[in-house]
Amino acid sequence: MELNFDYCGFKKSELFTKDYQKKIKEIHLKLHQADHSAGTTWVDWPVNYNKGELILTQKLANQIKENSDALLVVGIGGSYLGAKAGIDMLAKRSKVEIVFAGTNLDFSDLNGKLESLRDKDVTVNVISKSGTTIEILATLNIIERFMKNKYKMAYKSRMIFTTDKNKGYLRERANAEGIQTLTVPDNMGGRYSVLSAVGLLPFAVAGISVKKILEGAGKAFEDLFEESIELNPAYQYAVYRHYAYKRMYKKIEIYSSFSTKFNSFGFWLQQLFCESEGKEGKGLFVTPLAYTTDLHSVGQFIQQGTPILTETFFEVKKPLRDSTISNVPLGSPIKFLDGKTINDVCEAAFDGTVKAHADARVPIVILSIDEINEFNFGYLVYFFELACATSAYLLEVNPFDQPGVEQYKTYMKENLKNS
Numbered sequence: 001m002e003l004n005f006d007y008c009g010f011k012k013s014e015l016f017t018k019d020y021q022k023k024i025k026e027i028h029l030k031l032h033q034a035d036h037s038a039g040t041t042w043v044d045w046p047v048n049y050n051k052g053e054l055i056l057t058q059k060l061a062n063q064i065k066e067n068s069d070a071l072l073v074v075g076i077g078g079s080y081l082g083a084k085a086g087i088d089m090l091a092k093r094s095k096v097e098i099v100f101a102g103t104n105l106d107f108s109d110l111n112g113k114l115e116s117l118r119d120k121d122v123t124v125n126v127i128s129k130s131g132t133t134i135e136i137l138a139t140l141n142i143i144e145r146f147m148k149n150k151y152k153m154a155y156k157s158r159m160i161f162t163t164d165k166n167k168g169y170l171r172e173r174a175n176a177e178g179i180q181t182l183t184v185p186d187n188m189g190g191r192y193s194v195l196s197a198v199g200l201l202p203f204a205v206a207g208i209s210v211k212k213i214l215e216g217a218g219k220a221f222e223d224l225f226e227e228s229i230e231l232n233p234a235y236q237y238a239v240y241r242h243y244a245y246k247r248m249y250k251k252i253e254i255y256s257s258f259s260t261k262f263n264s265f266g267f268w269l270q271q272l273f274c275e276s277e278g279k280e281g282k283g284l285f286v287t288p289l290a291y292t293t294d295l296h297s298v299g300q301f302i303q304q305g306t307p308i309l310t311e312t313f314f315e316v317k318k319p320l321r322d323s324t325i326s327n328v329p330l331g332s333p334i335k336f337l338d339g340k341t342i343n344d345v346c347e348a349a350f351d352g353t354v355k356a357h358a359d360a361r362v363p364i365v366i367l368s369i370d371e372i373n374e375f376n377f378g379y380l381v382y383f384f385e386l387a388c389a390t391s392a393y394l395l396e397v398n399p400f401d402q403p404g405v406e407q408y409k410t411y412m413k414e415n416l417k418n419s
């Protein structure tokens, strides 16, 4: 993975000031302390993950591959977006279809999904750290009816709850009814949990190598263990975001990609940054954009609208697949593309977009990877978790709580109890 600051609109050395280095040193110590109670279990997870749990996860994945056509994953927010990001980026042709539910309160959406599973063998993985989230428990209620109709009381052997080790409704039910469980580790919030069973079970079922994902994250842990900003790209990126926000008055950060494989990853990033940083009246609002689709809609705003944007481009050096444009007839407006590949065209679009947005003085960082694969996914997940927690600490907010989300959950429950 490489970060290119050539188009960021200021000298990279401005990221290496004594003041920033002092703050980063404090943050580095805070993140790497042995006591994880602040919410930092994810920090050394790539090297200290629970090996027994990983073996169990793989065993369950193999069982599901043998006895199911579909894995119905029920989760929301951090209990959904990371798994969805990995599946959409990495999933190969797999015997078992992964279907996500519980991500909204639109019954017609759920009903459509259940209809499509009517004649299939299904395993259900309910993911909720708290075990109290209304969307999840309401969806589970409907899904249990569906499963009971299908498998009678044997349906419970087709349920897996991924939840807190000791507490919460799902844990209590699992203990009482003998339902199989996996664990969301202590002091690991939903948005930082993708490298735990939360993401790893759906990945393993989809035929994605969880070993390679963890290897990639482990390499990132090693590479990014440096407290020097100059030697640590995650700290450089966090400082860059702080500089863009504080000194350049940017309010929105765009994650742009020309590969649709990054679409869901962008939504995981949106949650990671918005929920970690967006408090006490601070933080960059993060939004993913899919190019070239969005260049034909919001591209105009990026170049000539209110100058509040900063942009990070994802660049993948080696495309997954490519094809050559050939036999273009004389007189066609794309005759000059004859013999070029779709990726040649995409590269021209990429370079042209970076140039146009840089001309419009949008500060730009380009994050490049050689190719899309499990190792790089694990590397990127860890890179962004570290950059995000560091960014939040630079803003002097707690990266690991979400008081706003909790307030919405409380109000919703009060409304329902009083109605």
Ligand code: PA5
Binding pocket: 076, 077, 078, 079, 127, 128, 129, 130, 131, 132, 133, 136, 189, 190, 191, 192, 275, 402, 405
């Ligand atoms: O990242 C977070 O902490 C949140 O987005 C939660 O993951 C989300 O609210 C779902 O919570 P739970 O896993 O407890 O059902």
